[in-house]
Amino acid sequence: xSDIPTYSDIKEAAKxxxxxxxxxxxxxxxxxxxxxxxxxxxxxxxxxKVGAFKFRGAFNAxxxxxxxxxxxxxxxxxxxxHAQAVALASKMNxxxxxxxxxxxxxIVKVNAVRxxxxxxxxxxxxxxxxxxxxxxxxxxxxxxFIHPYNNADxxxxxxxxxxxxxxxxxxxxxxxxxxxxxxxxxxTAIASKSIKPxxxxxxxxxxxxxxxxxxxxxGSIQPVLRTDTIADGLRTSLGSLTFQIIKDNVDDIVxxxxxxxxxxxxxxxxxxxxxxxxxxxxxxxALLDGEVDISGKKVGIILTGGNVDLENLPWK
Amino acid sequence: xSDIPTYSDIKEAAKxxxxxxxxxxxxxxxxxxxxxxxxxxxxxxxxxKVGAFKFRGAFNAxxxxxxxxxxxxxxxxxxxxHAQAVALASKMNxxxxxxxxxxxxxIVKVNAVRxxxxxxxxxxxxxxxxxxxxxxxxxxxxxxFIHPYNNADxxxxxxxxxxxxxxxxxxxxxxxxxxxxxxxxxxTAIASKSIKPxxxxxxxxxxxxxxxxxxxxxGSIQPVLRTDTIADGLRTSLGSLTFQIIKDNVDDIVxxxxxxxxxxxxxxxxxxxxxxxxxxxxxxxALLDGEVDISGKKVGIILTGGNVDLENLPWK
Numbered sequence: 001x002s003d004i005p006t007y008s009d010i011k012e013a014a015k016x017x018x019x020x021x022x023x024x025x026x027x028x029x030x031x032x033x034x035x036x037x038x039x040x041x042x043x044x045x046x047x048x049k050v051g052a053f054k055f056r057g058a059f060n061a062x063x064x065x066x067x068x069x070x071x072x073x074x075x076x077x078x079x080x081x082h083a084q085a086v087a088l089a090s091k092m093n094x095x096x097x098x099x100x101x102x103x104x105x106x107i108v109k110v111n112a113v114r115x116x117x118x119x120x121x122x123x124x125x126x127x128x129x130x131x132x133x134x135x136x137x138x139x140x141x142x143x144x145f146i147h148p149y150n151n152a153d154x155x156x157x158x159x160x161x162x163x164x165x166x167x168x169x170x171x172x173x174x175x176x177x178x179x180x181x182x183x184x185x186x187x188t189a190i191a192s193k194s195i196k197p198x199x200x201x202x203x204x205x206x207x208x209x210x211x212x213x214x215x216x217x218x219g220s221i222q223p224v225l226r227t228d229t230i231a232d233g234l235r236t237s238l239g240s241l242t243f244q245i246i247k248d249n250v251d252d253i254v255x256x257x258x259x260x261x262x263x264x265x266x267x268x269x270x271x272x273x274x275x276x277x278x279x280x281x282x283x284x285x286a287l288l289d290g291e292v293d294i295s296g297k298k299v300g301i302i303l304t305g306g307n308v309d310l311e312n313l314p315w316k
Numbered sequence: 317x318s319d320i321p322t323y324s325d326i327k328e329a330a331k332x333x334x335x336x337x338x339x340x341x342x343x344x345x346x347x348x349x350x351x352x353x354x355x356x357x358x359x360x361x362x363x364x365k366v367g368a369f370k371f372r373g374a375f376n377a378x379x380x381x382x383x384x385x386x387x388x389x390x391x392x393x394x395x396x397x398h399a400q401a402v403a404l405a406s407k408m409n410x411x412x413x414x415x416x417x418x419x420x421x422x423i424v425k426v427n428a429v430r431x432x433x434x435x436x437x438x439x440x441x442x443x444x445x446x447x448x449x450x451x452x453x454x455x456x457x458x459x460x461f462i463h464p465y466n467n468a469d470x471x472x473x474x475x476x477x478x479x480x481x482x483x484x485x486x487x488x489x490x491x492x493x494x495x496x497x498x499x500x501x502x503x504t505a506i507a508s509k510s511i512k513p514x515x516x517x518x519x520x521x522x523x524x525x526x527x528x529x530x531x532x533x534x535g536s537i538q539p540v541l542r543t544d545t546i547a548d549g550l551r552t553s554l555g556s557l558t559f560q561i562i563k564d565n566v567d568d569i570v571x572x573x574x575x576x577x578x579x580x581x582x583x584x585x586x587x588x589x590x591x592x593x594x595x596x597x598x599x600x601x602a603l604l605d606g607e608v609d610i611s612g613k614k615v616g617i618i619l620t621g622g623n624v625d626l627e628n629l630p631w632k
Contacts, residue, residue, distance in 0.1 A: 025341060027363075046589045047343075047588075047589055051589060266626065269591055269626060270626065272363075273362045273363055273367060273590060273591040273592075273622035274589060274590055274591065275585055275589040275590065275591060276589075306589035310582065310585060310586065310629070310631065311631070311632075313626070313629075315626065315627070316627075
């Protein structure tokens with residue numbers, strides 16, 4: 001599978017990850033329902049293995065490798081949740097993972113990846129150095145590279161979250177997810193439109209990393225201009241595959257401020273008693289700031305992850 | 317009902333709170349299972365209304381008042397979760413609540429109670445002043461006093477959490493809860509021993525507030541000697557009713573250090589992505605520190621609440 005994934009691929013992915021990934025719970029909150037005048041359903045990928053939806057895609061991709069390929073190893077570059085996801089999914093499949101990380105990556109992220117048994121190769125903190133280190137390892141070992149989002153198997157895996165959500169709450173009017181590289185958004189859009197063609201599929205982005213919004217408006221991929229949003233999972237640009245899928249399947253993309261992100265991250269902690277990372281709050285802010293008309297509607301929200309440095313909370 | 321509640325009272329309480337209190341979820345954690353070699357089931361009262369199990373008891377007591385009594389108002393003294401529980405349960409029953417709070421109570425607690433529509437009467441931060449203020453209001457208004465734990469209706473309400481847990485996981489070998497005033501522990505013990513007579517019922521306390529442990533050993537109520545444990549929900553002494561129930565129905569009480577409480581509170585945040593308050597971590601520390609032999613056992617843990625001041629986390 002190297003082309004745009006279909007709903008059939010997502011159904012296959014769901015079978016593949018069953019028993020390995022968690023079927024995450026769907027929570028509701030009377031506080032947020034009252035605030036919005038809508039009925040909100042939070043799909044809790046923060047409770048997923050490695051604390052983020054990324055495990056779904058990584059496991060779906062890695063579990064499909066032939067044993068010969070798997071034995072040559074798995075490789076990716078990431079200092080975020082995808083790194084942990086590839087590390088754990090490789091380990092669960094009995095393969096060795098190598099993660100290329102910038103030498104200035106937070107120690108807490110490095111340790112998490114190491115705890116999952118992956119080897120870490122440090123590189124300079126530039127895109128060139130990262131690519132060079134990765135290419136070199138691939139050329140020596142023949143390891144398989146798992147792209148964090150521009151990969152059809154990864155996208156199909158991420159789509160299983162929306163599939164589960166719509167199976168549990170079939171009459172959603174709207175589904176909304178954050179957009180970073182677009183893997184989750186792509187899988188969510190394909191699954192949602194296939195299960196319920198009249199559902200409205202929305203993406204949400206920080207104003208400080210609004211490349212998907214601008215790409216969507218322009219009709220061509222626009223690069224990220226800044227990387228200083230607090231929503232660290234959403235700093236990447238779209239890929240060729242995810243842009244195509246989002247262009248064809250997403251109804252609208254809305255953007256939110258940094259202040260709203262921090263405010264709503266905190267509100268979720270205080271009111272729902274669950275830990276979400278800043279990227280998670282982005283779609284919630286879009287709903288609370290009135291960017292979308294949801295009054296009286298049933299709205300599904302993918303909560304993407306809960307990996308936060310508890311020593312550095314954004315409201316300190 | 318003014319005597320020791322029975323399981324029949326807990327079943328009645330369960331009917332009374334249905335549709336008003338949340339049926340809270342039961343979560344599992346592969347991290348904690350691996351750490352302990354047991355299978356742990358976390359009953360999430362941190363997701364309960366007002367963020368704590370206290371709502372169950374307060375609603376069960378207040379919803380039984382005659383309309384004549386209810387109209388005279390409800391009163392309690394507390395600066396903790398019971399205050400919020402009485403405030404919200406009164407509001408939901410259409411009654412006016414008055415909460416007597418020390419003038420140095422944290423503003424976040426004061427605001428939470430006010431948000432639920434209760435009137436706050438401030439007193440000096442002494443037991444005498446608190447009692448005097450309370451008595452004065454009762455004598456003028458005829459308001460009904462709802463004790464935070466030494467009240468059979470409150471105890472019966474708290475017991476509904478263990479009832480739900482055992483209905484969802486009927487083959488628990490052990491159930492463990494923290495002990496403050498003993499209301500939750502009492503309701504948990506009565507429900508558990510009635511549903512599954514051979515279950516082991518355990519209580520957990522901070523070493524710095526081990527009055528229940530000492531009372532249990534001595535066979536008579538021993539006062540709390542210090543009030544500086546971080547587990548702020550567990551600083552109170554047992555009441556006559558709760559001591560009697562605990563003496564007759566609890567198999568053992570174990571104690572844990574402050575260091576373990578903070579460590580395990582943080583572990584739950586990091587690994588389970590849910591927010592628990594320090595009191596919640598006390599039974600978990602008892603299990604992790606080997607105070608109880610749980611290898612190969614199924615263990616239920618009541619997570620009592622998630623009300624934490626996010627500006628003042630104990631690991632900063």
